[in-house]
Amino acid sequence: MRVRLVCVLVALGIGGTASPALAQINVGEFSITGRATAITDYRYRGITQSDGDPALQATATVSHDSGLYAGFWTSTLTDISPSGELDLEYYAGFAREIASGTDVDVGLLYTTYPDAPAGSDVDYVELYGSLSHTLGPVTAKAGAFYAPEQDSLGGDDNIYVYGDLTAGIPTTPLSVIGHLGYSSGGLAPGGDYVDWSLGVEMDRGPFRVGLAYVDSDLDLPNADGTLVASLSIGF
Numbered sequence: 700m701r702v703r704l705v706c707v708l709v710a711l712g713i714g715g716t717a718s719p720a721l722a723q724i725n726v727g728e729f730s731i732t733g734r735a736t737a738i739t740d741y742r743y744r745g746i747t748q749s750d751g752d753p754a755l756q757a758t759a760t761v762s763h764d765s766g767l768y769a770g771f772w773t774s775t776l777t778d779i780s781p782s783g784e785l786d787l788e789y790y791a792g793f794a795r796e797i798a799s800g801t802d803v804d805v806g807l808l809y810t811t812y813p814d815a816p817a818g819s820d821v822d823y824v825e826l827y828g829s830l831s832h833t834l835g836p837v838t839a840k841a842g843a844f845y846a847p848e849q850d851s852l853g854g855d856d857n858i859y860v861y862g863d864l865t866a867g868i869p870t871t872p873l874s875v876i877g878h879l880g881y882s883s884g885g886l887a888p889g890g891d892y893v894d895w896s897l898g899v900e901m902d903r904g905p906f907r908v909g910l911a912y913v914d915s916d917l918d919l920p921n922a923d924g925t926l927v928a929s930l931s932i933g934f
Contacts, residue, residue, distance in 0.1 A: 732934065735933075736756040745894025745896075750780070792807065873899055878894075879893070889919055894922075895914060895915070
């Protein structure tokens, strides 16, 4: 989960897919999954965080059979970023199937920038929740992130709502992934805006290759439409 919208294509936005499940490390009632990714442009809710340059990303999650989980997600930024050159996010939550094919996921996300300039206030907290349903090769997901009022957001709050649709192409390792999001508040530069992406993803064992077109209705140079390619390996 891109949590980020929040994965690489879901780190274009964080969600459930119709792709084959990752292998995982099992230890009693716990399981561990992880993924390392190289991406041509780190886009967060439609806006580049790496100044259009490639980025390296990694994530790991520890899950319990009860549905509780915790983990981290991180990405390199750019040497001209005012928040430093590293985005590090910690998350914890609860995910569970509540009906056949229907899953709920709720949790807390803490975004921090470890090498931000001294005295800067850029870290923030968000609550998140989503509901997804899988029918055959298709998964639909709707969710939201809410950041309460905090100093790093200029004393404002922020709401981000989104929908994802993933369709696996039968007899192939390919999935088509669509995303639509809306942001309002302290994390929305230039005012409320909409972002979207459409891409394709291929799974081959632990490897995953993705290509997506990402865009928004923001009239900003760091939010122009672009193609984003990614290559990752997971366990």
